[in-house]
Amino acid sequence: MARKSLLFIFCFFLISKWLMAQDPTRVNWEDFYPLHIGDFWKYKIEWVETGRIEVETKEVIAETTISNYRIFKKTAHYYHGIRLYNYERVDSLGDVYIYYPAIDQEVLVWRLGISIGEGWWTLDSTSFLKLTDKGFINAWGDSVIYLDFRQYFFLGGISWI
Helix, strand or coil, X not given: CHHHHHHHHHHHHHHHHHHHHHCHHHCCHHHHCCCCCCCEEEEEEEECCCCEEEEEEEEEEEEEECCCCCEEEEEEEEECCEEEEXXXXXXXXXXXXXXXXXXXXXXXXXXXXXXXXXXXXXXXXXXXXXXXXXXXXXXXXXXXXEEEEXXXXXXXXXXXX
């Protein structure tokens, strides 16, 4: 009898851990979004309208505290042979910000913890990003979160996808 209850407790523990991983409010976004010094990653950008596929890489090279007393990671982006630097951070909701020293402001660039159908306006309010699909896929021998965003552009009351 003790063996069955131990098996039930173990299965319940596994199921509850799996359910917690599905709940975006319980994801540690600092662990999910790779902003640890030394992290190097690449991601694919697919332009549906033109069929063009781009690959961008990013490397986290330093950590710094910005004037608003938040810790940002300095990243080096490699895009079409050009090296660009950004200061990024992710908060507990999965919102990713980039700090722009020229305007002394942090700007929301990604919302990882949102539900399908939710979105946000870009800084200049000319486009809206909306989450269209979300789930888990197997990659590199692990289960990773897949997020699919669609960007809508607006000019003079006219929108296009």
